[in-house]
Amino acid sequence: xxxxxQQQIVETAIKLIAEKGIQNLTTKNLAKEIGISEPAxxxxxxxxxEILKAVITHxxxxxxPALEKLNKSVNSLNKIESFILExxxxxxxxxxxxxVIFSEANFQNEENLIxxxxxxxxxxxxxxxxxxxxxxxxxxxxxxxxxxxMVRMIIxxxxxxxxxxxxxxxxxxxxxxxxxxxxxxxxLIVAK
Amino acid sequence: xxxxxQQQIVETAIKLIAEKGIQNLTTKNLAKEIGISEPAxxxxxxxxxEILKAVITHxxxxxxPALEKLNKSVNSLNKIESFILExxxxxxxxxxxxxVIFSEANFQNEENLIxxxxxxxxxxxxxxxxxxxxxxxxxxxxxxxxxxxMVRMIIxxxxxxxxxxxxxxxxxxxxxxxxxxxxxxxxLIVAK
DNA sequence: TCACTACGTTAGTGAACACTAACAAAGATA
DNA sequence: TATCTTTGTTAGTGTTCACTAACGTAGTGA
Numbered sequence: 001x002x003x004x005x006q007q008q009i010v011e012t013a014i015k016l017i018a019e020k021g022i023q024n025l026t027t028k029n030l031a032k033e034i035g036i037s038e039p040a041x042x043x044x045x046x047x048x049x050e051i052l053k054a055v056i057t058h059x060x061x062x063x064x065p066a067l068e069k070l071n072k073s074v075n076s077l078n079k080i081e082s083f084i085l086e087x088x089x090x091x092x093x094x095x096x097x098x099x100v101i102f103s104e105a106n107f108q109n110e111e112n113l114i115x116x117x118x119x120x121x122x123x124x125x126x127x128x129x130x131x132x133x134x135x136x137x138x139x140x141x142x143x144x145x146x147x148x149x150m151v152r153m154i155i156x157x158x159x160x161x162x163x164x165x166x167x168x169x170x171x172x173x174x175x176x177x178x179x180x181x182x183x184x185x186x187x188l189i190v191a192k
Numbered sequence: 193x194x195x196x197x198q199q200q201i202v203e204t205a206i207k208l209i210a211e212k213g214i215q216n217l218t219t220k221n222l223a224k225e226i227g228i229s230e231p232a233x234x235x236x237x238x239x240x241x242e243i244l245k246a247v248i249t250h251x252x253x254x255x256x257p258a259l260e261k262l263n264k265s266v267n268s269l270n271k272i273e274s275f276i277l278e279x280x281x282x283x284x285x286x287x288x289x290x291x292v293i294f295s296e297a298n299f300q301n302e303e304n305l306i307x308x309x310x311x312x313x314x315x316x317x318x319x320x321x322x323x324x325x326x327x328x329x330x331x332x333x334x335x336x337x338x339x340x341x342m343v344r345m346i347i348x349x350x351x352x353x354x355x356x357x358x359x360x361x362x363x364x365x366x367x368x369x370x371x372x373x374x375x376x377x378x379x380l381i382v383a384k
Numbered sequence: 385t386c387a388c389t390a391c392g393t394t395a396g397t398g399a400a401c402a403c404t405a406a407c408a409a410a411g412a413t414a
Numbered sequence: 415t416a417t418c419t420t421t422g423t424t425a426g427t428g429t430t431c432a433c434t435a436a437c438g439t440a441g442t443g444a
Contacts, residue, residue, distance in 0.1 A: 022303040040422055103295055109213040149376035156348030167310060184341035188380045219432060235391055
């Protein structure tokens with residue numbers, strides 16, 4: 001789908017945003033970082049907006065495995081644990097993601113980009129909500145709490161963990177800290 | 193501390209950011225929205241960065257009451273409920289806040305602004321962590337979960353709720369939904 | 385009355401922005 | 415060999431950016 005050069009452009013764009021925010025993503029900086037001229041960028045993308053769209057598509061592709069691995073578990077609690085840890089694994093392997101992926105506001109000025117980003121997020125939330133509801137049905141997860149609140153707590157704490165990791169300049173191990181969070185979530189939501 | 197005109201500038205800046213993101217905050221747009229000329233802005237702030245600093249200070253001032261009301265409760269669970277609901281109350285009264293306050297990445301390009309923003313956030317987190325730990329000591333809150341995880345879940349779910357509210361164009365009632373979340377958090381963390 | 389301060393204005397600055405016109409050269413195809 | 419496509423270059427476009435110089439004027443206090 002994307003040529004090698006296109007992938008290089010997208011990955012460099014993410015790197016630039018991660019370093020100094022969206023305002024650091026200029027065609028000049030992008031071309032310089034790659035080592036080509038500005039007009040060369042336009043041989044691979046028709047304009048800057050297309051590059052940003054490709055950035056989001058890139059996230060979608062990279063994050064997909066985290067959702068696919070859910071089905072390897074049978075138990076709902078294991079599925080939730082897998083959901084969290086697989087996401088954290090991918091993010092810790094691609095540290096630049098952390099700075100960009102949860103900052104929806106970055107793309108706020110372009111209607112299309114927000115929609116694309118929201119769609120991606122909502123998809124994840126719905127999958128997790130299905131898992132929680134199914135777990136409640138099978139009496140693996142406590143049923144006195146709404147699945148909506150549970151999903152908010154699981155995803156909310158995961159996102160905050162990533163934000164803290166990224167803002168602390170990756171000072172702690174994301175996956176280790178994630179396992180601790182998983183254990184604690186597990187204790188809270190398991191059915192008695 | 194801030195003159196009336198300065199306050200008007202800060203509030204209009206927040207409005208512009210909320211509408212179309214940080215890239216919509218230009219001196220031209222700001223002056224036009226207020227109804228004065230661009231150079232007039234510079235009679236009240238020496239440059240644009242000072243305006244952004246004032247935006248964060250504005251948040252600090254507006255959010256302060258949410259922390260002060262904590263001491264009106266004795267019970268730890270009530271304190272946590274108050275922490276969440278007072279924050280949500282202020283945000284729902286100032287809807288523009290929602291779009292701006294949790295988008296740390298917006299200010300990523302200016303070292304000083306990130307520090308100022310992080311400091312504000314960490315202060316909140318520490319206060320809440322103290323409340324949780326004290327609640328665990330008094331056996332009001334279950335002690336088999338680390339206070340760090342609890343704080344992450346409470347603040348994480350609260351932030352996600354605000355993000356969802358803001359991204360859905362305030363389609364639901366933030367305070368009503370917040371009360372439901374509080375109830376569910378309460379059930380999860382109360383000591384048995 | 386006169387000077388000073390506060391707060392506006394118009395008209396403009398250089399720098400940075402996304403993007404383009406025109407051309408060059410290497411490799412594949414006819 | 416001749417032509418076309420792909421992918422790069424240099425040199426530039428008009429627009430927008432934050433910010434400034436110079437000036438006007440109403441209100442205040444000596």
